[in-house]
Amino acid sequence: xKTKILEQIQKRRLELGLKIQDMVLRAGLSRQMxxxxxxxxxxxxxxxxxxxxxxxxxVMLIPKEKLNQIQKLLTNDAAPVPAKSEENxxxxxPWGDLS
Numbered sequence: 001x002k003t004k005i006l007e008q009i010q011k012r013r014l015e016l017g018l019k020i021q022d023m024v025l026r027a028g029l030s031r032q033m034x035x036x037x038x039x040x041x042x043x044x045x046x047x048x049x050x051x052x053x054x055x056x057x058x059v060m061l062i063p064k065e066k067l068n069q070i071q072k073l074l075t076n077d078a079a080p081v082p083a084k085s086e087e088n089x090x091x092x093x094p095w096g097d098l099s
Contacts, residue, residue: 003040005048010038012055027054 013023023034027050037043037051045059052059062070 006038006040009051009055012057013038016055018055023051023054027051029054 013020018026020035020038021031023029024031027034029037029047029050034051037047043051048059
């Protein structure tokens with residue numbers, strides 16, 4: 001069974017119009033290695049970072065309580081983020097103290 005991150009990798013590759021063999025140059029992995037990963041492999045974190053770089057992306061740890069906000073931002077469903085204020089920093093900045 002594929003994990004969510006492997007599904008996201010495949011989705012991103014397809015969005016970019018890339019084939020598995022394109023990842024050889026973009027991520028520095030063999031076609032066979034990349035194919036195994038996308039088919040449900042268990043890559044190392046450094047390999048995930050290489051793949052993300054090849055997909056013009058980044059690997060990021062998102063707190064669960066911020067996930068809905070981030071998903072809305074990524075799908076352009078969210079209203080623009082208001083200017084930062086001293087009183088309501090958690091609402092204005094979905095990244096909180098992560099920035």
